[in-house]
Amino acid sequence: MSMEDYDYLFKIVLIGNAGVGKTCLVRRFTQGLFPPGQGATIGVDFMIKTVEIKGEKVKLQIWDTAGQERFRSITQSYYRSANALILTYDITCEDSFRCLPEWLREIEQYANTTVVTILVGNKIDLSEKREVLRQRAEDFAESQSMLYLETSAKESDNGKAISYLTCCNIN
Numbered sequence: 047m048s049m050e051d052y053d054y055l056f057k058i059v060l061i062g063n064a065g066v067g068k069t070c071l072v073r074r075f076t077q078g079l080f081p082p083g084q085g086a087t088i089g090v091d092f093m094i095k096t097v098e099i100k101g102e103k104v105k106l107q108i109w110d111t112a113g114q115e116r117f118r119s120i121t122q123s124y125y126r127s128a129n130a131l132i133l134t135y136d137i138t139c140e141d142s143f144r145c146l147p148e149w150l151r152e153i154e155q156y157a158n159t160t161v162v163t164i165l166v167g168n169k170i171d172l173s174e175k176r177e178v179l180r181q182r183a184e185d186f187a188e189s190q191s192m193l194y195l196e197t198s199a200k201e202s203d204n205g206k207a208i209s210y211l212t213c214c215n216i217n
């Protein structure tokens with residue numbers, strides 16, 4: 047496929063605390079696998095996937111940012127050009143949920159005002175370790191005008207979150 051062989055180009059940036067599963071979600075979506083022993087992201091990783099939605103070819107540039115605080119100044123520079131942000135937390139980690147307001151402040155400060163943001167609660171395969179009730183997350187997402195999805199990079203079909211966003215953009 048040549049570089050120009052698409053109808054739309056969307057930039058999607060994944061953000062959220064370290065260890066919530068951003069890289070695993072991207073790998074599941076782009077490569078269909080759950081990577082064993084996934085190490086922490088250093089700075090930012092980049093992946094491309096082209097999908098077809100309603101007969102249109104949509105090229106997705108997916109930027110997977112490091113959750114660790116020390117990379118914050120690097121990752122902030124990727125917000126501006128994003129069409130969509132996937133704000134991810136881990137449903138088995140209360141801390142990752144409590145940090146969401148902090149991430150929303152980053153979005154407000156650095157992202158474009160037209161950006162679409164979706165909240166994703168990952169690791170639902172670990173339901174016995176759940177610390178954040180679905181209703182609580184749904185209420186929070188609604189209060190911030192965000193869409194909410196729960197995923198498992200390990201077991202479920204997690205392409206959902208990213209392809210959902212691309213549909214929103216086309217509509």
Ligand SMILES: Nc1nc2c(ncn2[C@@H]2O[C@H](COP(=O)(O)OP(=O)(O)OP(=O)(O)O)[C@@H](O)[C@H]2O)c(=O)[nH]1
Nearest residue numbers: 064065066067068069070086087113169198199200
């Ligand atoms: N059980 C389970 N484990 C997961 C899932 N997604 C990720 N993990 C595990 O969580 C750990 C962190 O996953 P990563 O994808 O590296 O997390 P990250 O958000 O990219 O982390 P940073 O790169 O540090 O920001 C790894 O040990 C993964 O195997 C999931 O859906 N279910």
